[in-house]
Structures are given as structure tokens and as C-alpha cells.
Amino acid sequence: MYWTKTLIPTMKETPEGAEIPSHVLMLRAGMISQVMAGAYTYLPLGHRVLKKAERIVREEMDAAGAIELAMPAMSPRGLWERTGRVEAFGDVLVQLNLHRPGRKVPVVLGPTHEEIVTELVSRNISSYRQMPITLYQITSKFRNEERPRFGVLRTSEFLMKDAYSFNPSVESLGESYERMYAAYCKIFDRCGLDYLVVEAESGPIGGDASHEFMIPAENGEDAVLHCRACGYAANQEKAEIGSRDWTTPDVELKPLEKVATPGASTIEQVSGFLKCKPAELIKTLIYLADGKPIAVLIRGDHDANEGKIRRACLSAAGTAASINKLELAPPEVIEKVTGAPVGFAGPVGMKEKTPIFADLEIQKMVNAAAGANAADAHLTGVNSPRDFRPDSSHDLRNALDGDPCPRCSSNLSLRQAIEVGHVFKLGTKYSEALAARFLDADEKLHPIIMGCYGIGVNRIVAGLIEISHDGDGIIWPVSLAPYEVLIVPVKVPDEESMAAAERLHDRLAAAGIDVLLDDRDCRAGVKFKDADLIGVPLRVVIGQRGLKEGKLEIKWRWEKESGKIALDGAADQLAKMVREERATGERFRGRQQHNKSLLNAV
């Protein structure tokens, strides 16, 4: 391709509004153009990168035995009502009415395709002999994000690979899951991404049933906890906190004292009032677990983790029944249970007898402060078990940077990350709702057991840029680069230079190399700046100086120094270099030392 024949609108200045590197660089490199908040046009360069990522995903899915199909973005709303997901998705679901003669057809634009694929399978698979099978597609998804942001990282329309496995047994599901997991590792490796696989909330199947693939990056929206010593990694929702021995500090227990704290109902206000740290306060949260009030005690500077609270309720109840609904109690309930308005609840002297679940940190607290269960008052000198006795103690809070690792004696570090993939054992939620059943070898009818597996293709692209750029622009690995080789004739009007450039271009193209020739008649500096900006891995400069010696100058984007190769046979040599790098990605990876250290950074 010739530069002047395509559309690469590079920009010297950063457009207003773009802040993170991937957004800034995609705009400046002429890869994308915004149409509205959360929707972008992919310009030729961006489109090529997206297609390369898509191809890698497709190749690895095919290699893993998944079968490609294509489902429509549009589907009837009734289908989503049957699984309860019109309500579950809420405003995120994009809905519209098609006007047909004499009626309106309510339609949703798919945010994902469990319903559609499950219905398809329910009509076409009825025997254990037809399974296992994994179906996938790579299509646009629609989610009305309440707040699209960060350029291409969070948009309302995005390209997603979604795969669904259909299995006759939990063991079979495990095998499908492992295959997808392994395929994901290959995909992200090939894309040159350094990633972490983290444990995530597992849902109905339980156990080791959900993993997220995360790229550690400063601008990531997700928080993950990672132990560098043993490799344990989990998202913040899921991360467990290890227990450590501790000793009660040898401090005199102060008497319980009621202190007036008029109007102070938040942790911040109370700690300001009592001149103590949030960590010295006990936060008392009243939840409704399937309608029954419970009190949850968390240290003032910690955040409650609802997943952990759910599990604590279960173990306390001693039943296998799941908690369907866990929600913060409304003010009326709080007043009824504690006898005080919202903001003054405490574990000592609640009006109604309520089960108290304490976080493990609570027992270590000495002379703490807590709500007095009376308006405008708090208690100080609160000590357990002298003043109150929790019904049970559990890990109930979100893990934080520096918390003990649950698997070894080291500590967890908190990292920001971009989620690029998710594998999940779904179970029978959709197959039951949509009657996707099969007959087993004993002629018994069962719901099909499903798994689902997603990859955000746009996020691969943006994520790579986030971790692979410098002050001059993007640094692509060969696998994702819009073009693998950029030919830069220094002086376009010079016939000899252009002839050599064109010849090289044609030969590389014929050899199957993605090659771009910058045939713009402008100063060399402009072309070099743009070359660095768009980040093509291998740059070939053709200048009059070099031509006299029969040499070309070549430079990998990530290297400082350029090298020289002979003009004779240059096409063959360059093609060989590109093919080697395609196969191994070693040169790129070798230059990614800063990212390795990023993965392991504290």
C-alpha cells in the first residue's frame, strides 16, 4: 500500500478530551475517529490492527476445536424476558421497536448471546452424542454503558469474541473450559501482551469456575490482587485474605462511653468528630439477606465485600440454599432494627436481636468507636468480647494492597488492570430457562451444561498500546501491526530512490508481507515522526547516500540504533526477518523488559 492512496490522518497535537495513552495515540496515529461518546470509526490503520487481532483469535479458537457461526445483533425481546435478563441488564440493554405494518416488534441489540445460542442449540441438539460442542462468533456487541470512557476501552458498541460450550456433564465442561483457557493463553501470547490470569467470582457451578485475563496497566478499570511470591491472583471481588497470627496489644481497655456526635453519620464525619482514624471505627452495615436483617461489622477504613457476606450467610445457615438477594437495608428497616437513624448503628445494644457477622479484623480492634444505636451518638471504648459478641467471624472485606496472601506467607499487591478475556462455567441457567435438554445414554433427560468464554477484541488493541508505547508513539508487535514494514524514501522526487522503493514494495507484497510505502513528497523529519507515531515494527529508509553504497537502512521500532543491509536481495532478507519475528515475537518480547518489570512491580 502507498501512503497517499489510503487514509492515515495523523495529528501532531492531542485532541481535547483524550487522556490515556491508548486513546491519545489511536487518535494521533489516525487509527480511530469518534462518532459519539462510546462509538468510534476505525480508520484504515485501526481497522487493520483490529482485523489482525480478530484473526489471531479466530485461528486459536479454530485450533481449539471451536466452531464459528454468526448470530444477529438483533433479537426479539421476548427471548430475553424468558431468562429474566431484560431486568438484569436494565438500561445497559439497547432496546428498540421495529415498525412493521400494523404492529411494533420489540427488539434488543445483543450485549452477549447466551439466549440466542442456547435457543439455537435447544432446537438442534438433543443427544449426548452431539456433544461436547463449542460454538463461537466474533461480532459487534451493544451495551449502553452509563459512562463510556477511555477511548476504545469502554464503548457502547464493541467487537467481542464470544464462545459457548455445551456439555453433557460437569467433567466434560471442565475439559471444554481447559481448552478455552489454554487457547486464551496462546492468543494473548501471540498478541505480545503480558497478562495475569485471575480468579473471579464463580457463580452457580462454584469452585474454580471463572477466570479473567487481565493486562496490568495503570489505566485499567479493574483492580486485581497479585502475589508475586506464589502467583496467586484474583480480582478484588474474589480475592481472599490470608490469616496471620496476631497478639492483642498490651493496652488498657477503656470503659464504654457514650459521646454526642450530632449529625455525624459517615465514617469521615465521625472520625473527624472523635479525632480518631477511620481504622479505629467499627462500621455497622445492616443488610437484608433474603429479607432477613443481619448486621455486618467492618473496620471503618475497609470496604464490605458482598460476595463474601453471601457466603458467610450460607455457612451460618448451614444450608446449601443460596442467598438469592442480598441488599443494604432501607432506612425504615435500619431504624427498626437498631432503634436509631441511618449512620448510628453499632454492635452494642441493638434494639432487635440481629445476627452479627464480624470481619476478622474486628476482633483485633481495641478501644474502638461505633454507633450507639441512638440518634446523634457514638460509643467509644468498644471492645469485643467485653461489650459485644459477634455470632460469627469471617473474611468479609475487599482485599487491599499489602494484605496477607491466602496461599503463602507473602503479601498481596493491588494492581490496576484491563480485562481482555473471561472464561466462565455457566452451568444450566440458560439451558433450563430455554429448555435446552438432552437425552443421556440411559435415556434420561437433563439440561445441557454450558460454559461461556469472551474476549474483547478492541481491548486487545487498546491494551497493547497502553503497555507498549514511548514518547514518540505506538510500538506494535509484528503480530498486531497494521503494516509489518514501512518503506521511507527520503526524497520522493529522486527517481532512483523511488524506483528502488517501489521495487522493494512490490517484492515484499508479493512475498506476503504487509508493507506500506510512504510516498508523500515531504521532508524526511515529518515521515520519521509519523513512522514512530504509527509504530510499524520494521522501518526501511531509502536515501541517496545509502543507494550510492548499495545499502538500505533498517530499524526496528523498539530499537535505538539502525542497521544497514545490502540493496541486492533486500526483499528476501527483510521478508525472512519479518517471518521469523511473526513466528516467535522474540525481538518484540526481548525489548519489553520494562513490561516484565511492570508485571512484577510492587
Place this chain on the structure above:
RNA sequence: CGGGGCGUGGCGCAGCCUGGCUAGCGCGUCUGGUUUGGGACCAGAAGGUCGAAGGUUCGAAUCCUUUCGCCCCGACCA
């Protein structure tokens, strides 16, 4: 949905507080010339409903009201 910020040629901005000649500047674009290995120089040119609507005023980019859009922080995120 709360909090904050911004809308002025394609891009980045100044002007607004304190209303007043023909709305400026840099980059880009086009023409001609001189240049030509890391974002050249000279001369000329095109390109604007100052986001939109309403109001105040002799007069509004500027003041007031409403509204639309975009960005950031928070809440939310199968």
C-alpha cells in the same frame, strides 16, 4: 445519577471576568518560489451560523435563562 471542566475555521488554543472597529494566533490545507536524513523558510489564498434557542442591550463570542454535546472524578458494570 451526583461533583467538576470544556464547546470559537480540519486540529490545538487566545479573546469572555470589565459588551464596542473587519473575531485573532499556532498547526494543517491550497498556489508559487527557495529548500530537502528527525515535524523547513518566504510570499499569497481558501476556510467561521463563536454548540443551539431565547432574552437583556443602540450593540453580545463576551451578560442572563434554557437546552444539546463532549471529557474527567465518583456511583454502576451480565
